[in-house]
Amino acid sequence: MQQNVVEVENLKHTYDNKKYVLEGISFEVKKGEVFGLLGRNGAGKTTTIKILTTLILPTSGKVNILGYDVRKDGLKIRSRIGLVQQLPSIEFTTVEKNLDIYGMLWGLNKKTRKEKIEELLEIFDLKNLRKKDAIDLSGGERRRLQIAREFMHDMDILFLDEPTVGLDVIMRRNLLNYIKKMVNKGLTIVFTTHMLEEAEYLCDRIAVIDKGKIVAIDTLDNLKIKYGGKRAVEFKIKNINLNDIKEKLNINHDNIKIVDDKLIILTENPYDTVEMVIDKIKQSNGKIEWLNIRDKTLEDVFLNVIGEENGIS
Ligand SMILES: Nc1ncnc2c1ncn2[C@@H]1O[C@H](COP(=O)(O)OP(=O)(O)O)[C@@H](O)[C@H]1O
Ligand SMILES: [Mg+2]
Structure with a gap:
């Protein structure tokens, strides 16, 4: 010991x-x-x-x-x-x-x-x-x-x-x-x-x-x-309207956004989410150009544990 x-x-x-x-x-x-x-x-x-x-x-x-x-x-x-x-x-x-x-x-x-x-x-x-x-x-x-x-x-x-x-x-x-x-x-x-x-x-x-x-x-x-919160998965997709795919995915409104030409999904299980989104995109004949799972940082932890008490979040 x-x-x-x-x-x-x-x-x-x-x-x-x-x-x-x-x-x-x-x-x-x-x-x-x-x-x-x-x-x-x-x-x-x-x-x-x-x-x-x-x-x-x-x-x-x-x-x-x-x-x-x-x-x-x-x-x-x-x-x-x-x-x-x-x-x-x-x-x-x-x-x-x-x-x-x-x-x-x-x-x-x-x-x-x-x-x-x-x-x-x-x-x-x-x-x-x-x-x-x-x-x-x-x-x-x-x-x-x-x-x-x-x-x-x-x-x-x-x-x-x-x-x-x-x-x-x-x-x-x-x-x-x-x-x-x-x-x-x-x-x-x-x-x-x-x-x-x-x-x-x-x-x-x-x-x-x-x-x-x-x-x-x-x-x-x-x-x-424990405190890193949700992770962001980002997709760039070709041949398909982002709003259409957003509609098709059964994801809570707060956890899915379109920012510029990217679809961003917040999730606790990034790998399952990626699999699910890829399936839907294929079904709609879309093509993934690029995808990224953002790493958790200590900043996420800090904002989560300190932010709550201080009104930052
Ligand atoms: N010598 C001191 N007398 C009175 N209050 C103090 C003294 N030193 C620090 N404090 C107070 O104690 C709290 C913690 O300070 P400190 O330990 O220096 O924090 P940190 O290093 O995390 O910035 C603060 O509110 C500070 O104003
Ligand atoms: Mg100090």
């Missing part, structure tokens, strides 16, 4: 003793897993990360990290985790020196620090900025340094709070790929994002959090099955 490195049970948090920003959330993360906390602004993602990394104490509930209680063993936990916070904090010195100081804080010897620094400057495209003062970096460059710095040391779990905000497309992809590489070496990742495609690219499991509650939690595939 895989070991749980994060255990959260009925976690509640209030900043002002009035409003609860976390209303009792529970989840586990297994060793080696990439776990994504996905939610809109203000959902409670940063609060959760701050509690898990012992920056703030929870109001109530159980939070164990690597078997240690966040209320009692903050130091032990902090020595074995990495954290990239949402808001960058940077020392007043050069890029290279920043990395070096961080390595020293973690007790790395000079040779190891030197090797690590070269590797990270390369990966995070900071080589020609190495002598620049960190304070003079642009937002995206600063973000890169902040993330690179965290990889100076070994750790069991890395927490990343919206790490790719402010990075360009290429840097974002580099970072995600580097994270994947570290996961292959055994690192566990807990990260937050409001970007669906990012969660989709990286996560083994996702918890969708909304207004302090987990509204869905599962593997990406299962979420798509």
Whole structure:
């Protein structure tokens, strides 16, 4: 059995003793897993990360990290985790020196620090900025340094709070790929994002959090099955009037549309639908020019679980 490195049970948090920003959330993360906390602004993602990394104490509930209680063993936990916070904090010195100081804080010897620094400057495209003062970096460059710095040391779990905000497309992809590489070496990742495609690219499991509650939690595939809703099957057909075929198909009005020169059908069972439509088209001597079954995306899941409560659908 895989070991749980994060255990959260009925976690509640209030900043002002009035409003609860976390209303009792529970989840586990297994060793080696990439776990994504996905939610809109203000959902409670940063609060959760701050509690898990012992920056703030929870109001109530159980939070164990690597078997240690966040209320009692903050130091032990902090020595074995990495954290990239949402808001960058940077020392007043050069890029290279920043990395070096961080390595020293973690007790790395000079040779190891030197090797690590070269590797990270390369990966995070900071080589020609190495002598620049960190304070003079642009937002995206600063973000890169902040993330690179965290990889100076070994750790069991890395927490990343919206790490790719402010990075360009290429840097974002580099970072995600580097994270994947570290996961292959055994690192566990807990990260937050409001970007669906990012969660989709990286996560083994996702918890969708909304207004302090987990509204869905599962593997990406299962979420798509459970909450992905109907799929769209699209046809382009020759030799036949689309309205005629639409009439002949016994499909509920809401689930069939003609858009431009395409017939679009929404269905829970795309393959059965395709078979049925092909039969009808053949009977009417029509010919299919093109057909497409649109994949379910995490966006479908997100809109389904979050949309209901917020009046989007
Ligand atoms: N230090 C704080 N004091 C009071 N309220 C806070 C504080 N930090 C966050 N909040 C509130 O808690 C809620 C959740 O915030 P946060 O965890 O930062 O959400 P997210 O990271 O998902 O955008 C928001 O309503 C936010 O305004
Ligand atoms: Mg946040």
